[in-house]
Amino acid sequence: MERRALLKLIATATGTAMFVGNALAYENLRPVPLSATLFTGEDVALFNEMAEVIIPQTDTPGAKAANVGQTMAVLVTDCYTPLLQKTFKEGVATINTLCQRKYNKTFLQLDIQQREALFNELDVEAKAANLANRVWQGVETGKPSQWEPGTDEPTPHYFTLLKQLTLYCFFTSQVGATKVLRYISIPGKYDGNVPYKKGDKAWAT
DSSP: OOHHHHHHHHHHHHSSOOBOTTGGGOSSOOOOOGGGSSOOHHHHHHHHHHHHHHSOOSSSOOTTTTTHHHHHHHHHHHHSOHHHHHHHHHHHHHHHHHHHHHHSSOGGGSOHHHHHHHHHHHHHHHHHHHHHTTOOTTTTTTOOBOOOTTSSOOOOOHHHHHHHHHHHHHHTSHHIIIIISBOOSSOOSOOTTOOOOTTOOOBOO
Protein backbone atom coordinates (compact mmCIF):
# COMPACT_ATOMS: atom_id res chain seq x y z
CA MET A 1 0.00 0.00 0.00
CA GLU A 2 1.40 3.39 -0.93
CA ARG A 3 2.13 5.63 2.03
CA ARG A 4 -0.28 8.32 0.80
CA ALA A 5 -3.08 5.75 0.45
CA LEU A 6 -2.38 4.43 3.95
CA LEU A 7 -2.52 7.94 5.43
CA LYS A 8 -5.83 8.57 3.70
CA LEU A 9 -7.19 5.28 5.04
CA ILE A 10 -6.13 6.23 8.58
CA ALA A 11 -7.62 9.71 8.25
CA THR A 12 -10.91 8.24 7.05
CA ALA A 13 -11.00 5.62 9.82
CA THR A 14 -10.21 8.06 12.65
CA GLY A 15 -11.66 11.33 11.40
CA THR A 16 -8.35 13.17 11.65
CA ALA A 17 -4.99 13.15 9.94
CA MET A 18 -2.34 10.93 11.47
CA PHE A 19 -0.15 12.36 14.21
CA VAL A 20 3.20 10.85 13.38
CA GLY A 21 5.92 13.42 14.01
CA ASN A 22 8.94 12.14 12.06
CA ALA A 23 7.69 8.56 11.64
CA LEU A 24 7.51 8.96 7.88
CA ALA A 25 11.26 9.53 7.83
CA TYR A 26 11.67 5.80 8.48
CA GLU A 27 12.27 3.93 5.25
CA ASN A 28 12.91 0.66 7.03
CA LEU A 29 12.34 0.23 10.73
CA ARG A 30 15.41 -1.36 12.25
CA PRO A 31 15.06 -3.60 15.30
CA VAL A 32 15.15 -1.48 18.45
CA PRO A 33 15.65 -3.08 21.87
CA LEU A 34 12.67 -2.55 24.13
CA SER A 35 15.03 -1.17 26.74
CA ALA A 36 15.59 1.81 24.42
CA THR A 37 11.89 2.72 24.50
CA LEU A 38 9.56 4.15 27.14
CA PHE A 39 7.79 0.83 27.56
CA THR A 40 8.12 -2.68 29.00
CA GLY A 41 7.33 -6.13 27.68
CA GLU A 42 4.06 -6.02 29.62
CA ASP A 43 3.17 -2.76 27.86
CA VAL A 44 3.84 -4.29 24.45
CA ALA A 45 1.67 -7.30 25.30
CA LEU A 46 -1.13 -4.93 26.33
CA PHE A 47 -0.77 -2.87 23.14
CA ASN A 48 -1.03 -6.07 21.09
CA GLU A 49 -4.22 -7.11 22.87
CA MET A 50 -5.76 -3.67 22.40
CA ALA A 51 -4.73 -3.55 18.76
CA GLU A 52 -6.24 -6.98 18.15
CA VAL A 53 -9.67 -5.53 18.95
CA ILE A 54 -9.14 -2.93 16.23
CA ILE A 55 -7.72 -5.39 13.67
CA PRO A 56 -8.82 -8.86 14.79
CA GLN A 57 -7.72 -12.13 13.25
CA THR A 58 -10.26 -13.46 10.76
CA ASP A 59 -9.30 -15.52 7.74
CA THR A 60 -6.18 -13.33 7.71
CA PRO A 61 -3.81 -12.48 10.59
CA GLY A 62 -4.69 -9.73 13.06
CA ALA A 63 -2.67 -7.03 14.76
CA LYS A 64 -1.27 -9.33 17.42
CA ALA A 65 0.20 -11.67 14.79
CA ALA A 66 2.08 -8.67 13.39
CA ASN A 67 3.35 -7.77 16.90
CA VAL A 68 2.29 -4.18 16.32
CA GLY A 69 2.84 -3.42 20.01
CA GLN A 70 6.61 -3.58 19.56
CA THR A 71 6.54 -1.08 16.69
CA MET A 72 4.10 1.14 18.56
CA ALA A 73 6.54 1.34 21.47
CA VAL A 74 9.31 2.47 19.11
CA LEU A 75 7.23 5.03 17.25
CA VAL A 76 5.80 6.60 20.39
CA THR A 77 9.29 6.84 21.86
CA ASP A 78 11.10 8.09 18.77
CA CYS A 79 8.45 9.98 16.82
CA TYR A 80 5.92 11.40 19.25
CA THR A 81 6.52 14.71 20.96
CA PRO A 82 6.44 14.75 24.78
CA LEU A 83 2.85 16.01 24.65
CA LEU A 84 1.67 13.13 22.47
CA GLN A 85 3.69 10.62 24.51
CA LYS A 86 1.93 11.86 27.63
CA THR A 87 -1.49 11.71 25.93
CA PHE A 88 -0.90 8.17 24.72
CA LYS A 89 0.50 6.79 27.99
CA GLU A 90 -2.19 8.40 30.11
CA GLY A 91 -4.81 7.21 27.65
CA VAL A 92 -3.77 3.58 27.99
CA ALA A 93 -4.00 3.97 31.77
CA THR A 94 -7.44 5.57 31.36
CA ILE A 95 -8.65 2.54 29.41
CA ASN A 96 -7.74 0.28 32.32
CA THR A 97 -9.45 2.68 34.74
CA LEU A 98 -12.62 2.55 32.63
CA CYS A 99 -12.47 -1.24 32.67
CA GLN A 100 -12.27 -1.25 36.45
CA ARG A 101 -15.20 1.14 36.79
CA LYS A 102 -17.42 -0.59 34.28
CA TYR A 103 -16.51 -4.26 34.73
CA ASN A 104 -14.35 -4.37 37.86
CA LYS A 105 -11.65 -5.96 35.69
CA THR A 106 -8.47 -4.94 33.91
CA PHE A 107 -8.54 -4.74 30.11
CA LEU A 108 -6.73 -8.06 29.82
CA GLN A 109 -9.44 -9.71 31.93
CA LEU A 110 -12.27 -8.60 29.65
CA ASP A 111 -13.81 -11.01 27.16
CA ILE A 112 -13.89 -10.11 23.48
CA GLN A 113 -17.46 -8.78 23.59
CA GLN A 114 -16.62 -6.45 26.47
CA ARG A 115 -13.47 -5.25 24.72
CA GLU A 116 -15.36 -4.54 21.51
CA ALA A 117 -18.15 -2.71 23.33
CA LEU A 118 -15.66 -0.52 25.19
CA PHE A 119 -13.68 0.33 22.07
CA ASN A 120 -16.83 1.11 20.10
CA GLU A 121 -17.77 3.61 22.80
CA LEU A 122 -14.28 5.11 22.83
CA ASP A 123 -14.25 5.39 19.04
CA VAL A 124 -17.47 7.42 19.07
CA GLU A 125 -16.17 9.51 21.97
CA ALA A 126 -12.85 10.16 20.25
CA LYS A 127 -14.39 11.29 16.97
CA ALA A 128 -16.79 13.62 18.78
CA ALA A 129 -13.98 15.07 20.91
CA ASN A 130 -11.70 15.60 17.92
CA LEU A 131 -14.50 17.28 15.99
CA ALA A 132 -15.37 19.54 18.92
CA ASN A 133 -11.71 20.48 19.37
CA ARG A 134 -11.15 20.89 15.63
CA VAL A 135 -8.54 18.15 15.51
CA TRP A 136 -8.98 17.46 11.83
CA GLN A 137 -6.07 19.03 9.95
CA GLY A 138 -5.13 17.27 6.76
CA VAL A 139 -8.05 14.83 6.71
CA GLU A 140 -8.98 15.64 3.13
CA THR A 141 -5.50 14.91 1.80
CA GLY A 142 -4.29 12.38 4.33
CA LYS A 143 -1.35 14.68 5.02
CA PRO A 144 0.09 13.85 8.46
CA SER A 145 -0.38 16.44 11.17
CA GLN A 146 2.83 17.98 12.43
CA TRP A 147 2.81 18.52 16.18
CA GLU A 148 4.93 20.87 18.20
CA PRO A 149 4.79 20.95 22.00
CA GLY A 150 3.84 24.26 23.52
CA THR A 151 1.58 25.32 20.65
CA ASP A 152 -2.13 26.01 20.88
CA GLU A 153 -2.95 23.01 18.72
CA PRO A 154 -5.72 20.86 20.28
CA THR A 155 -4.58 17.50 21.56
CA PRO A 156 -6.10 14.47 19.79
CA HIS A 157 -8.12 12.00 21.83
CA TYR A 158 -5.96 9.18 23.17
CA PHE A 159 -8.05 6.51 21.46
CA THR A 160 -7.36 8.21 18.13
CA LEU A 161 -3.63 7.80 18.74
CA LEU A 162 -4.07 4.11 19.64
CA LYS A 163 -6.18 3.43 16.55
CA GLN A 164 -3.86 5.32 14.21
CA LEU A 165 -0.80 3.53 15.53
CA THR A 166 -2.53 0.17 15.16
CA LEU A 167 -3.46 0.79 11.53
CA TYR A 168 -0.09 2.28 10.60
CA CYS A 169 2.00 -0.41 12.30
CA PHE A 170 -0.12 -3.25 10.93
CA PHE A 171 -0.24 -2.21 7.31
CA THR A 172 3.48 -1.40 7.24
CA SER A 173 4.39 -4.74 8.85
CA GLN A 174 5.50 -7.80 6.92
CA VAL A 175 2.38 -9.65 8.05
CA GLY A 176 0.03 -6.86 7.03
CA ALA A 177 1.72 -6.28 3.68
CA THR A 178 2.12 -9.91 2.65
CA LYS A 179 -0.73 -11.78 4.37
CA VAL A 180 -3.49 -9.18 4.11
CA LEU A 181 -2.43 -7.03 1.16
CA ARG A 182 -0.93 -8.31 -2.08
CA TYR A 183 2.79 -7.65 -2.23
CA ILE A 184 5.51 -7.88 -4.88
CA SER A 185 8.96 -7.20 -3.44
CA ILE A 186 10.49 -6.38 -6.83
CA PRO A 187 7.82 -4.84 -9.08
CA GLY A 188 7.88 -5.97 -12.69
CA LYS A 189 6.70 -4.09 -15.73
CA TYR A 190 3.78 -1.70 -15.55
CA ASP A 191 0.47 -3.35 -16.37
CA GLY A 192 -2.52 -1.02 -16.50
CA ASN A 193 -4.96 -3.85 -17.19
CA VAL A 194 -4.46 -6.32 -14.34
CA PRO A 195 -7.45 -8.69 -14.09
CA TYR A 196 -9.60 -8.09 -11.01
CA LYS A 197 -11.83 -10.60 -9.30
CA LYS A 198 -14.32 -9.64 -6.62
CA GLY A 199 -12.70 -10.14 -3.21
CA ASP A 200 -9.11 -9.63 -4.43
CA LYS A 201 -6.82 -8.04 -1.83
CA ALA A 202 -5.55 -4.49 -2.27
CA TRP A 203 -1.94 -4.10 -3.38
CA ALA A 204 0.77 -3.32 -0.81
CA THR A 205 3.11 -2.16 -3.58
